[in-house]
Amino acid sequence: MYATNYHRASSVADAVKLQSSSGEAKYLSGGMTLIPTMKQRLAAPPELVDLRHVAEMKGISVSGNRVRIGAGTTHHEVSTSAELKAVCPAICHLAALIGDPHVRHMGTIGGSIANNDPAADYPSAMLGLNATIITNAREIPADDFFLGLFETALEDSELVVAVTFDAPAKAGYSKFANPASRFAMTGVFVAKAADGGVRVAVTGAGSNGVFRHAGLEKALATNWSADAASGVTVDASDLLADIHGSAEYRANLVKVMAKRAVAAT
Missing domain, CATH: 3.30.465.10 (Uridine Diphospho-n-acetylenolpyruvylglucosamine Reductase; domain 3)
Incomplete structure (x- = not known):
């Protein structure tokens, strides 16, 4: 690694002050991404502000x-x-x-x-x-x-x-995990609010990151069941394709994970 100055913040105000005084400092929480990135020399923050003791x-x-x-x-x-x-x-x-x-x-x-x-x-x-x-x-x-x-x-x-x-009236989460990293190749969180409103969020599959799926939300608002999710069309054009799976594969996973998430509620 390389030289970096370490600061242990004692409060939120202290952390913000330490970060602002440098302008290039990075907040350090669990360090699950930042530390490996620094070890690979893909990031080189001159200052670290540790938040673990706040x-x-x-x-x-x-x-x-x-x-x-x-x-x-x-x-x-x-x-x-x-x-x-x-x-x-x-x-x-x-x-x-x-x-x-x-x-x-x-x-x-x-x-x-x-x-x-x-x-x-x-x-x-x-x-x-x-x-x-x-x-x-x-x-x-x-x-x-x-x-x-x-x-x-x-x-x-x-x-x-x-x-x-x-707290929702009902909620569930299901993901198809990469067996090595345990990150989501596709994960779906479904929630039904006390007023009946439904939200469905998808991670691991979007080419631009996490997103809500309007079609699944509409279907589940009408009929909160795994069968309702089965009938929804998931467009693969905006989904991620990589060595782990094609966009079409992830489109199918969105439906499967949505069904499992609803069934778990």
Whole structure:
């Protein structure tokens, strides 16, 4: 590796101040993407601001129907939270499918959504649950947060502090995982709100990252069943094609994963 200055932030305000004073500093949460990227010399930030000890960014709270998850909460903590499982077991299931035990104990929900890997699991949950991304400066609806491959609405020094959402009436997540990385070749998060509104978000398959599927949403709003998803046409023209699968293959996976996600609710 190469020389870099390490800073341990003690609060959100401290982290933002440290990052802003440099202009080139990178926030370090779980480090699941940043550290390997630095080891490969694909990134060379001169400053790192470690967020792992910022207490105000940790923890899960459920108040009635409202859920708040601190950005520094690990995947393991999300997957094993009894309080969260009582109101939204789908997101606990999603977190349990991420990577391996090491990744789940180090990686954080805030790091995942801020990185916005096109095959990551959490972005689909944020879109599916109509979540709000809370930063040190503002609140951003999930629909406005994810802009493209590894691209979000975050400004340079902006920091994800927490995510909030209303617990759904029903929700499910299913993914076809790459056997080596456990990233989603295709993952589908389905959610039905208390008012009957349906949202369906797809990760791992879109050529421009996570996206909502209007056809599946319409079908499931009319009939919340796996059979309803079977009759939906998934256009392959905007889907990813790589060594792991063609766009047409992923189009079929979208339907299959949607059916499994609905069946799991």
